[in-house]
Amino acid sequence: EVQLVESGGGLVQPGGSLRLSCAASGFTFSNYWMHWVRQAPGKGLVWVSRIESDGRSTYYADSVKGRFTISRDNAKNTLYLQMNSLRAEDTAVYYCASTLGGYNPLDYWGQGTPVTVSS
Amino acid sequence: IVMTQSPDSLAVSLGERATINCKSSHSVLYSSNNKNYLAWYQQRPGQPPKLLIYWASTRQSGVPDRFSGSGSGTDFTLTISSLQAEDVAVYYCQHYYSTPWTFGQGTKVEVK
Numbered sequence: 001e002v003q004l005v006e007s008g009g010g011l012v013q014p015g016g017s018l019r020l021s022c023a024a025s026g027f028t029f030s031n032y033w034m035h036w037v038r039q040a041p042g043k044g045l046v047w048v049s050r051i052e053s054d055g056r057s058t059y060y061a062d063s064v065k066g067r068f069t070i071s072r073d074n075a076k077n078t079l080y081l082q083m084n085s086l087r088a089e090d091t092a093v094y095y096c097a098s099t100l101g102g103y104n105p106l107d108y109w110g111q112g113t114p115v116t117v118s119s
Numbered sequence: 120i121v122m123t124q125s126p127d128s129l130a131v132s133l134g135e136r137a138t139i140n141c142k143s144s145h146s147v148l149y150s151s152n153n154k155n156y157l158a159w160y161q162q163r164p165g166q167p168p169k170l171l172i173y174w175a176s177t178r179q180s181g182v183p184d185r186f187s188g189s190g191s192g193t194d195f196t197l198t199i200s201s202l203q204a205e206d207v208a209v210y211y212c213q214h215y216y217s218t219p220w221t222f223g224q225g226t227k228v229e230v231k
Contacts, residue, residue: 035220037168045160045168045211045222059218095167103215105158105173112167 002026002108004096009113016086016117022079022096022110029077030054033099035106036070036081038092038115048094049081053101064090086117120145120214124223130231137199139226141212146192149216156216159188159197162225163208171210172197204230 008020022034036048049070050059058070069082079096093112100107121144131137147156155175160168170179172188175195185200199206207230212223 044225047220047222050218061219103156105170105215107170107179109167109169
């Protein structure tokens with residue numbers, strides 16, 4: 001059974017940092033592109049970042065470029081999102097999602113981890 | 120690429136048809152393989168999104184056949200042929216044609 005389990009969310013002050021993790025199981029993690037997608041309270045889905053199978057290629061939404069860093073450890077089947085210089089508008093549930101390598105749909109999603117940026 | 124869904128919400132009687140439209144600002148049809156890089160997701164209250172349809176019209180494994188997708192290029196439709204109570208959700212279209220991958224704003228489906 002495919003499982004994606006996010007962790008690391010919480011309350012952080014503006015300007016602070018958080019590191020999210022996503023533990024994957026039930027599939028060959030190293031064959032998949034991995035993504036972070038967020039959803040602000042009561043709002044729609046927003047794609048945040050993508051990392052390709054070998055970890056060498058990464059992409060970001062303009063709203064997080066230069067502040068967020070996506071990475072992965074294929075030996076540990078784990079995806080990460082380092083979030084720095086956090087702003088109130090980064091408040092959201094953050095989902096990790098998988099794509100079988102290449103331009104394919106987001107086929108599996110985790111349950112999400114909430115991040116609140118507030119003083 | 121901007122994805123625009125219509126309507127923002129709709130209320131349909133149980134057993135009746137629900138139709139959601141999605142328009143992209145740029146074609147998501149890749150000419151070399153004739154595939155539309157367009158997916159539909161369902162998000163029930165309090166749940167993560169779930170993939171329903173990909174390549175504009177291919178149902179994900181396990182998705183009931185009352186869900187169907189159609190369209191090509193820039194105009195797409197998700198149809199629920201006979202609405203069931205468990206279909207109450209927000210539905211999103213999303214393209215995966217180019218980076219960044221973007222979603223429509225969502226369409227909320229309720230029971231009338």
